[in-house]
Amino acid sequence: xxxxxxxxxxxxxxxxxxxxxxxxxxxxxxxxxxxxxxxxxxxxxxxxxxxxxxxxxxxxxxxxxxxxxxxxxxxxxxxxxxxxxxxxxxxxxxxxxxxxxxxxxxxxxxxxxxxxxxxxxxxxxxxxxxxxxxxxxxxxxxxxxxxxxxxxxxxxxxxxxxxxxxxxxxxxxxxxxxxxxxxxxxxxxxxxxxxxxxxxxxxxxxxxxxxxxxxxxxxxxxxxxxxxxxxxxxxxxxxxxxxxxxxxxxxxxxxxxxxxxxxxxxxxxxxxxxxxxxxxxxxxxxxxxxxxxxxxxxxxxxxxxxxxxxxxxxxxxxxxxxxxxxxxxxxxxxxxxxxxxxxxxxxxxxxxxxxxxxxxxxxxxxxxxxxxxxxxxxxxxxxxxxxxxxxxxxxxxxxxxxxxxxxxxxxxxxxxxxxxxxxxxxxxxxxxxxxxxxxxxxxxxxxxxxxxxxxxxxxx
Ligand code: PA5
Numbered sequence: 001x002x003x004x005x006x007x008x009x010x011x012x013x014x015x016x017x018x019x020x021x022x023x024x025x026x027x028x029x030x031x032x033x034x035x036x037x038x039x040x041x042x043x044x045x046x047x048x049x050x051x052x053x054x055x056x057x058x059x060x061x062x063x064x065x066x067x068x069x070x071x072x073x074x075x076x077x078x079x080x081x082x083x084x085x086x087x088x089x090x091x092x093x094x095x096x097x098x099x100x101x102x103x104x105x106x107x108x109x110x111x112x113x114x115x116x117x118x119x120x121x122x123x124x125x126x127x128x129x130x131x132x133x134x135x136x137x138x139x140x141x142x143x144x145x146x147x148x149x150x151x152x153x154x155x156x157x158x159x160x161x162x163x164x165x166x167x168x169x170x171x172x173x174x175x176x177x178x179x180x181x182x183x184x185x186x187x188x189x190x191x192x193x194x195x196x197x198x199x200x201x202x203x204x205x206x207x208x209x210x211x212x213x214x215x216x217x218x219x220x221x222x223x224x225x226x227x228x229x230x231x232x233x234x235x236x237x238x239x240x241x242x243x244x245x246x247x248x249x250x251x252x253x254x255x256x257x258x259x260x261x262x263x264x265x266x267x268x269x270x271x272x273x274x275x276x277x278x279x280x281x282x283x284x285x286x287x288x289x290x291x292x293x294x295x296x297x298x299x300x301x302x303x304x305x306x307x308x309x310x311x312x313x314x315x316x317x318x319x320x321x322x323x324x325x326x327x328x329x330x331x332x333x334x335x336x337x338x339x340x341x342x343x344x345x346x347x348x349x350x351x352x353x354x355x356x357x358x359x360x361x362x363x364x365x366x367x368x369x370x371x372x373x374x375x376x377x378x379x380x381x382x383x384x385x386x387x388x389x390x391x392x393x394x395x396x397x398x399x400x401x402x403x404x405x406x407x408x409x410x411x412x413x414x415x416x417x418x419x420x421x422x423x424x425x426x427x428x429x430x431x432x433x434x435x436x437x438x439x440x441x442x443x444x445x446x447x448x449x450x451x452x453x454x455x456x457x458x459x460x
Contacts, residue, residue: 001227001399002390005244009374010251010329015381019259019326026254033250034238036413041236049420050198051405052235054206055228055398061221064208067171067191068215075138075169078216079115079128081155082142082209085201086173087118088279089210089401095275096397097219102271111218112138117158120150125157134162138216139170142209144195146179149432173208200420202283203405206398220394227398235406245406248385252329252407253414255383256303261329264303265321268333269310269370272392277307277333280404287408287419294416301415311369318373322380330377330384334370335392338363
């Protein structure tokens, strides 16, 4: 497994003192990075956070693999019902290993298709139900809390759509000891897999939330976890030259806070990594967007993550990135050795605008586009860096996702915020429950009415 981090274009020598880092600035903060590592390690050892352990939970990984092997061949579609961390990891894996986005690979003898219902959007739900055969669909319902309104609403429809023998075509992923999904799974005898208590949704891709849909659709989850395990060993190293996650966390922390870059552009030059870019958006936004430090001081920290796809978004976003406010750090994700380079025919047409490409490859063109964009951004003093995956297979993907999770956790420590809670999303959830008349949420329904009255008065 080989992943590199090219940080040169974050340096002051490349993008200027106002936007880049001097070696001395990096050196001076190495102690802070090592403290972040030690602080996070202590929390993991105390059992507060469990994602670093996931790739080593061989019994759980084997159990998922055995279940997938047992049911193989009895369905052509896996329908995932879940949202946020209970859907994005599965999408990242499916897009990378069975993609690419936006080509939905048709199901075939090789592996079943994955359909993800991650919104309470009736159009999405109805279109998906029409496209699937209930007798050939295995439904995987995922909710750590066991009670997320969007998931529950869509699941009730899907369960009904499955017909009288629904219970035989449903498998649940939830918490072991809380929530109504667990209660229903027990009552209706669904096979059930558990997300450990100390693993939050956005850090759960290597729990059953990501591994079960992956295994059911033919992904080698052992290799995925092997890559993630290798990265975990590196992420505990106190040597910044080896520890990519810690080094990139430190550099991103410094660029963001010292060079005033409130926006992070995740910029994969790979349609296969597009799902991972959306998974990363949630990881970065929910983990680092926080009102208070761990000590309770108000900070309103956060770096807005944006997903851009190379080279497509060179024709959409790069004008802004080059000439708009210099408020972003751009992180390219590239694949050094794509499975198929996509040879361009040698045929020459006698047209100068066409013929120079004859006999080259799309992979070479895409690589040139990425390097050209990095050079152009650099010449406009726009800091950028690149993660280079040698290949895009299970092992590299597992390692890369684990790297990004560690990077986020370390950055949380550097900012002194709790990267593992999400208080900010609770109020809108409570208002929704109030509006939908869930028992126990009446006060939120009333508060919402007061808000509506205020709006009406303001409108005049
Ligand atoms: O990261 C998180 O914890 C959240 O984004 C959750 O994944 C999301 O809210 C879905 O929660 P649940 O799995 O309980 O349905």
